[in-house]
Amino acid sequence: xxxxxxxxxxxxxxxxxxxxxxxxxxxxxxxxxxxxxxxxxxxxxxxxxxxxxxxxxxxxxxxxxxxxxxxxxxxxxxxxxxxxxxxxxxxxxxxxxxxxxxxxxxxxxxxxxxxxxxxxxxxxxxxxxxxxxxxxxxxxxxxxxxxxxxxxxxxxxxxxxxxxxxxxxxxxxxxxxxxxxxxxxxxxxxxxxxxxxxxxxxxxxxxxxxxxxxxxxxxxxxxxxxxxxxxxxxxxxxxxxxxxxxxxxxxxxxxxxxxxxxxxxxxxxxxxxxxxxxxxxxxxxxxxxxxxxxxxxxxxxxxxxxxxxxxxxxxxxxxxxxxxxxxxxxxxxxxxxxxxxxxxxxxxxxxxxxxxxxxxxxxxxxxxxxxxxxxxxxxxxxxxxxxxxxxxxxxxxxxxxx
Numbered sequence: 001x002x003x004x005x006x007x008x009x010x011x012x013x014x015x016x017x018x019x020x021x022x023x024x025x026x027x028x029x030x031x032x033x034x035x036x037x038x039x040x041x042x043x044x045x046x047x048x049x050x051x052x053x054x055x056x057x058x059x060x061x062x063x064x065x066x067x068x069x070x071x072x073x074x075x076x077x078x079x080x081x082x083x084x085x086x087x088x089x090x091x092x093x094x095x096x097x098x099x100x101x102x103x104x105x106x107x108x109x110x111x112x113x114x115x116x117x118x119x120x121x122x123x124x125x126x127x128x129x130x131x132x133x134x135x136x137x138x139x140x141x142x143x144x145x146x147x148x149x150x151x152x153x154x155x156x157x158x159x160x161x162x163x164x165x166x167x168x169x170x171x172x173x174x175x176x177x178x179x180x181x182x183x184x185x186x187x188x189x190x191x192x193x194x195x196x197x198x199x200x201x202x203x204x205x206x207x208x209x210x211x212x213x214x215x216x217x218x219x220x221x222x223x224x225x226x227x228x229x230x231x232x233x234x235x236x237x238x239x240x241x242x243x244x245x246x247x248x249x250x251x252x253x254x255x256x257x258x259x260x261x262x263x264x265x266x267x268x269x270x271x272x273x274x275x276x277x278x279x280x281x282x283x284x285x286x287x288x289x290x291x292x293x294x295x296x297x298x299x300x301x302x303x304x305x306x307x308x309x310x311x312x313x314x315x316x317x318x319x320x321x322x323x324x325x326x327x328x329x330x331x332x333x334x335x336x337x338x339x340x341x342x343x344x345x346x347x348x349x350x351x352x353x354x355x356x357x358x359x360x361x362x363x364x365x366x367x368x369x370x371x372x373x374x375x376x377x378x379x380x381x382x383x384x385x386x387x388x389x390x391x392x393x394x395x396x397x398x399x400x401x402x
Contacts, residue, residue, distance in 0.1 A: 004310045006251035006396045008276065008389065010283060011305040011316055013206070013339055013370075015242045018214075019297035021288045022046040028211055028237040032204055035321040040205035040241035046288040047245070048200050052178050054282035059274070065133040065176035069125040072096045072107050076123075078141035084148055089121065094154055096124040098144040101158040102167040104188035105130065131184040133176030140170050168192065173259060177275045180257035181249070197254035198247060198279065199313065205241035206320040206339040213237050236294060242302070242335040244320055247283055248313030251276065251393055272397060277390040280306065284364075284382065302336050303373050304364040305347075306385060308392050314356055319346035337369040344372040360392045 020029045022042045032041040055064055066074060075095035080086060086094060096107035107124045132140075143166060147157030158164050172192040175184075183196030213235050220231030255272045284304055292298070324338040350356060361377030364385050380388060 004400070006393060006400075007309040007311065007313050008249040008251060008280075008393070009305075009307045009309060009313055009315075010245075010247045010249075010280065011307075011343075012245035012284065012301045013242060013303045013336065013343070014203075014245060014299060014301040015334075015336060016240060016287075016297050016299055017295070018212075018238045018240045019295045020236065020238045020291040021297070022290050029239050031209065031211065031239075032202065034204055034317075035323055037208035037323045038210070039207075039323075040209040040239050040243065042203040042243065042288060044200040044202050046290070047203060047283070047286065048182055048198075050286035050288045051200075051279070051282045052182070054286040055178060055278055058278045058282060059177055062134050063177050063271075063274075065131055065179045066137070067129050067131040069127075069129055070123065071099055071126055071130040071132065072124045075099060075137055075141055075144070078137055079144050079148075082141060082145045084145050086148075092123045094144050094148060097154040097158065098140050098147075098167060099126065099130070101154075101164050102140060102171040102189075103130065103186050103192065105186070106188075128187060130186075131179055132171060133174060133179055135174040135176070136171050139174070140167065143167055143170055175257050175259065177258075177271075177278060180254055180275060181279055194257055195253065197251070197257055198249045200283075201246040201315060201317070203243040203245040204317070204320070206244050206324045206342075207242065207326065207335045208323050209239050209241050211237050211239045236291065238291075238295065242324070242339055244317060244339070245283075245301075246315045246317065247279075248315075249276065249279060250313075251397070255397065270394075273390045273394045276393045277386045280389050281382070281386045284385075300366075301364070302366055303340060303370045304385065305343075305373065305376055306362045306389055307358045307377070308360040308389070308396070309356065309358060311356065314350065316343060316347055316350065318350070319343045334369070337372070340365075340370045340372040344376060347376055359396075360388075362388055 022030050024030050030041040030043060031038050072092050072095040075098060076091035079094055080091050099105060099107045105126050107126050109122050109124050144154060147154045150157045158167065175194060179194055181196065181198040184194040186192050215235050217230035218232040223231065251272065254275060258271050258275065284301060319342045324335050324342060326335055327333045351358060362380050362385050363373050363377040364380055364382060365373050
């Protein structure tokens with residue numbers, strides 16, 4: 001018997017005017033060579049970060065996590081909030097001991113570097129970013145409060161193998177939506193790593209791109225009339241592009257990562273549906289903030305295609321291996337219409353050739369330039385898209401449970 005999976009594919013075409021969404025080490029917009037020509041590129045990390053930030057307006061804080069080296073400060077606040085009377089350095093140390101017991105990571109004050117000798121000792125930090133859910137931090141705080149009541153203190157408390165196992169379990173259950181989707185690596189405790197349910201591709205332009213440079217000056221407001229020159233001069237690199245963006249969600253892995261769900265009073269599958277809906281809306285509407293104040297490139301997608309499959313994810317980046325030519329559709333001077341035409345021709349050919357069955361497919365599109373995509377799925381607006389995808393996922397989950 002062949003097992004049936006639930007895979008969500010999200011394909012987006014989005015035009016961005018002059019911008020620098022994602023810089024390399026020289027400050028220039030990132031690029032990549034594809035199909036023999038240089039393309040604009042926005043890294044997957046940049047768009048995942050933007051998506052995670054968008055979750056803040058869509059989900060309850062209890063459903064999200066925090067990724068930080070300052071985890072001891074966060075946990076210390078929770079410990080003292082439980083009524084444990086500790087001075088700040090003592091609370092930091094209690095938090096550090098608890099994090100170390102749960103993850104095996106060293107949590108120590110950062111090196112002094114150039115700090116003044118008389119400066120207050122800083123809070124301890126982990127040596128790498130720790131990604132913990134709000135509920136995991138709450139559970140660890142409760143465990144620390146329990147251990148602090150013991151006569152030997154936390155160090156003795158966590159010498160007990162059972163208590164240490166409880167700390168490890170607290171850090172490895174009730175994952176937040178963002179941890180379940182994007183995964184987590186704990187270098188000192190691979191057994192509590194979380195394999196990501198979502199994959200996000202580097203966005204690339206559908207056409208060839210050359211970076212440009214803007215020379216700018218700034219005037220000193222207090223400059224005398226006879227004082228020559230600008231107060232500051234500089235350059236900033238930018239490009240403009242129609243990007244192909246792609247992400248996939250393994251809904252079955254997402255359900256596994258979320259475990260028993262985020263709230264005990266919920267019906268089975270509800271947290272998964274909420275996570276899927278939040279991901280779709282956040283990924284579609286988010287945008288990295290690199291140089292946003294400089295360029296104000298606040299665009300939304302030209303077109304979105306979402307497909308639900310029962311087998312492996314499929315990117316349609318191959319539609320643009322041959323770079324779209326400006327005005328290639330013969331009707332306009334831009335790239336959107338040509339990109340839509342190439343995508344509309346490519347998708348059914350791939351699905352036919354490989355028997356890649358799509359159970360459900362939706363298209364969100366803007367304007368006449370995207371009309372070629374109309375036949376790839378049911379045409380919907382954003383609200384309809386989010387709810388329809390959530391309903392389809394919930395139906396499949398209910399069917400697999402039965």
